Amino acid sequence: MTDQIRSTIQKTRAYWFSDGIAELLIGTLFVIAALFMLIQLLAPPAIRGFASLGFPLVILFGSFMSRKLIMRFKERITYPRTGYIEYQKPSGFRIPFALIMGLVFGALIAWLITSADGSAIIDWMPIIQGFVVALIWVMIAYQGGGITRLYGVALVSIMLGFIQKLIWKSEMLGSVFFFSFLGLILIISGGLTLRSFLETNQIAEHTE
Numbered sequence: 001m002t003d004q005i006r007s008t009i010q011k012t013r014a015y016w017f018s019d020g021i022a023e024l025l026i027g028t029l030f031v032i033a034a035l036f037m038l039i040q041l042l043a044p045p046a047i048r049g050f051a052s053l054g055f056p057l058v059i060l061f062g063s064f065m066s067r068k069l070i071m072r073f074k075e076r077i078t079y080p081r082t083g084y085i086e087y088q089k090p091s092g093f094r095i096p097f098a099l100i101m102g103l104v105f106g107a108l109i110a111w112l113i114t115s116a117d118g119s120a121i122i123d124w125m126p127i128i129q130g131f132v133v134a135l136i137w138v139m140i141a142y143q144g145g146g147i148t149r150l151y152g153v154a155l156v157s158i159m160l161g162f163i164q165k166l167i168w169k170s171e172m173l174g175s176v177f178f179f180s181f182l183g184l185i186l187i188i189s190g191g192l193t194l195r196s197f198l199e200t201n202q203i204a205e206h207t208e
Contacts, residue, residue, distance in 0.1 A: 027186025130161015
């Protein structure tokens with residue numbers, strides 16, 4: 001019985017990502033964040049200051065609105081085709097996972113700070129960033145019962161972290177590369193998933 005309940009919860013969580021809408025919106029938010037970072041890097045001082053002030057507001061507003069937008073799109077696209085299923089938020093799994101992740105990265109950062117002259121943490125930040133973002137997507141994929149394409153997103157995140165470290169000397173420009181490219185990957189993944197979802201699930205025609 002416990003296995004059946006766990007399987008049902010995982011299917012419900014996987015259903016949340018079955019249409020690709022969440023990936024589309026998160027990817028768009030990543031691209032917008034990358035554009036704001038690029039403006040801060042290249043724009044004249046006046047505009048650069050405006051972008052610096054606007055960046056955290058965009059992130060906060062985007063994070064706050066993302067779930068509302070996801071629900072709005074699902075009401076118009078997903079639920080008419082598959083019916084409404086309430087998303088089950090993870091409970092017991094999240095706390096130990098977050099604790100383990102925090103301990104691992106805390107130890108890693110402590111080692112980097114104490115090694116050499118302390119500048120190692122800056123040199124390794126792109127790779128740390130790639131792994132942190134990857135672990136978030138691994139957690140989401142695992143909670144959804146093993147969503148393969150999200151594991152792929154995690155792998156891309158790690159690869160981008162290494163590429164960023166090898167190619168980009170500027171930390172800001174490297175972050176622009178990382179978030180814009182990862183955002184495009186999420187948009188492509190979400191778009192292909194949404195197209196497949198629409199082809200597979202047609203709105204039922206009501207006959208009188």
